[in-house]
Amino acid sequence: MPAYLLGYDIGSSSVKVALIEAKTGRLFASASSPDQEMTIQAPRSGWGEQHPDVWWQELVRATHRLKKAHSFESGDIVAIGIAYQMHGLVAVDKDHNVLRPAIIWCDSRAVAIGEQALHDLGEAYCLDTLLNSPGNFTASKLRWVKEHEPAVYEKIHKIMLPGDYIALRLTGEIQTTASGLSEGILWDFKNNQVAHHLLDYFGLDESLLSEVVPTFGYQAGMSAQAAEILGLKSGTPVTYRAGDQPNNAFSLNVLRSSEVAATAGTSGVVYGITKEISPDQVGRINTFVHVNNQPENPHLGVLACVNGTGILNSWLRRLVGNLPYNELNSLAAQAPIGADNLYFFPFGNGAERILGNANPGANLKNLSLLTHQIEHVVRAAQEGIVFALTMGLHIMESVGVSAKVVRAGQANMFLSPVFREAFVNTTGATLELYNTDGAQGAARGAGIGAGVYATFDEAFASLERVSLTEPDPNLQTAYTEAFNRWHSQLQRTELSNV
Template identity: 50%
Template sequence: MLLLGIDLGTSSIKVSVVDAISRRRIASAQYPESEAEILSARPGWAEQRPETWWMHTKAAILKAHSTGLYNPEEIGAIGIAYQMHGLVIVDRSHRPLRDAIIWCDSRAVDIGNRAMSELSSGGFLNSHLNSPGNFTASKLAWVKENEPQVYEKTFKFMLPGDYLSLRLTGEVNSNVSSISEGILWNFSEGKLSDTLLKYYGIHTDLVPAILPVFSRYGRVLPEVARELGLSSDVFVTFKAGDQPNNALSLNVLEPGEVAATAGTSGVIYAVTDELVCDAASRVNTFAHVNHTEEATRLGVLLCINGTGIQNSWIKQMTASDLDYSALNNSSASIAVGSEGIRVLPFGNGAERMFNNRIVGGHLENLDFVRHGRAHLWRAAQEGIAFSFRYGLDILRENGLNPSVIKAGHANLFLSPVFQQSFAGVTNVPVELYDNDGSVGAALGAGLGAGVFANREEAFSGLERQLTVEPAQVALYDELYADWKNCLERKLSN
């Protein structure tokens, strides 16, 4: 039996086909080859077209099939990982009523802040573990306030992965992990949040059916199965946001285990069995994929919007003639500290760890005589690593002190400069694994379909490729202090 994993990212769709017996990846494909467009009609807005996601998903699946390395009809289950916190709304014919408002869109910040101010006296933070912030529920409230003609036609709202599942199966559903990332789950009561729905005036009829994370979400529609060369008896059996799915892909499921990603955005994701909430809502707590009423498993998530997108932007501006490997090699030729250049990588919308402030990206201490473009490249990666340290210190304030951090050997973690900067400035060893979100989604599908008896069986093929030990810790502490001073000057303005 084969398992298909789909990873709906901001920049592309990636799919992987995994053999259920060996747990090995047989084939992978990505579409499009260049980064997908983010639509931004106004400053702070970020949208993508759900129909484009679907077209790209089909193209990626057919591209994987074209390798000829497997028989598509042997695919027995499908798992979906997706960019978190987005909003898709559809009418009764399941057609999107507008473009999706995605995770890095900042338009609903004021709505969420107002809600928190008015709900805080009722213990909202302790029961929901988050402020409404700029998350899915607040985005829907923005549509209700600003596009009433669209809201009135809404049949259901959903997360991006729920939309892909809908296109595959024709079924509208979600799960506790996904609903919690929209700040629509009351952890104290273990149920959908009446409080926030009532506050925003959102009827419960608009909420998709809520299933367990590992479930049969629906059988793939016959016409879709024919178009994609799949069996007529294949089900979607797993859905999760990209960060809980990344943690799953790294076998990070139990209290004390910590995962990280450094793709378009950067995340540290720590698993706990306690109802952790940060008083300032700088970090967020969501239901992990294995959370149940009997066994609390929550993911405390520290998000930095401007990580890989910072690296991508500076490459586009200064190194369009190079691939990332060449850029990384050139960066490594510059001494630690980038000869004084400091980069604040916060140019991708409101940052939660700054209480949803839009700080912007900044370049400090540039010297036209001494500095070349390789200095900029290294400084960008160091600045991203320093932003992870800033966030990790917030997690430490909340009692989460990782002894090791696991990450996929992908994206920024392919860069030796970033690897060393991250480990050095956080003073935590980093274990890098040959895995990614699409493989994690495929293995999640296997768990949801009952192919694997338990997680130990599912992840028996997980291989650690590299461990990066902290080095030059004192030097990185000194550089971080200088970087933090630059940041605090911006925050004080």
């Protein structure tokens, strides 16, 4: 009898689902929904919201698409894993009704609250105990709700991260993980517990937090109601959950110190593993509990993020008449390295941590109406994203996480030959691409949590590298010079501290 592992990846653009053959570890089927990217609502400049019920509706649609396209018995699913967009704030009342749209990862409204907390609590506490500035993360967002929407705050029974909410809809249980609390800047790394001092400072009731369960292992079984809606089997266990970036690293088998993963979807991220606690003293990068962390054997994920990554590429695509992405990539290849001194700063999707939480907006600089064509703009955008990610890698290197090899999924911006070429020759790292994604990673995580796989190596035995791109000495000088010019132009803006 066949046995499968089901993985969900709840993004801000779409919901993906993957079905993995438990025995072979190979992808059996996948689906996603919607066909067009989900909308991020921005009621005010710098805000970003999505209603959690939309994620659930798209999960239901994706599941039914999977079932319609591929024949399998619901009873053959051994376990379910969940990956999700990080840092969002979902608030529900005692009847599990959502009280307001989720304040998601790219929302900047709580930046000032987080900066004041950093000042009041002190850098020593924030960087040594929380390993992060509170910034505009989940704890600061909840404080914003308490200050600006007190009637909503008074009704809150529990707060959750996006993946916790999906697990609630699947199982009826409200739970989270230590990794999830760390992404909300709600975790005390020194004492391996909830950050009580931060909660006290913000005046937040600890009872609002969810029960903490292990990242891997039995969390709860699917409810009869969810099973009927999805056409799956009641009681099917949820045995894994993680935020999208820890899960992306996991999906690429990035679990050991000095290994580095990258993504270039809606946002762009480089994420490296370390066993040492060494936060950036300026707070430009983040440190989270990695999926395989244990108190006696710590594994931490150090993350540098560029919010305006794939969303910039998507914006350009709409601007030029919704060309297919492969045609957009072909346009980029028609312009020379450095785009004839045209500079794109991809910072138009909320506060950017690598810029000290500044939110300068996207900026196209040095445009010549006589010289530059659309191919220059597209190339400048792709190079600008790479250059911003390179800035992040340089910050990570300053705390001891270096990138000799970077692993990524064969998807999104990494499908562009120009992007891959710029990435390896600017960073100096070899790039390995794998035919996997977050939903497949979540399914493999479920397999570990359910005991289907005894070790991580067993879970990833079937993972295959599909391409390798190495730096080209004949191109590195040109890309280094282009990066230096880009960075020099950035320093001449109001962001003189970068």
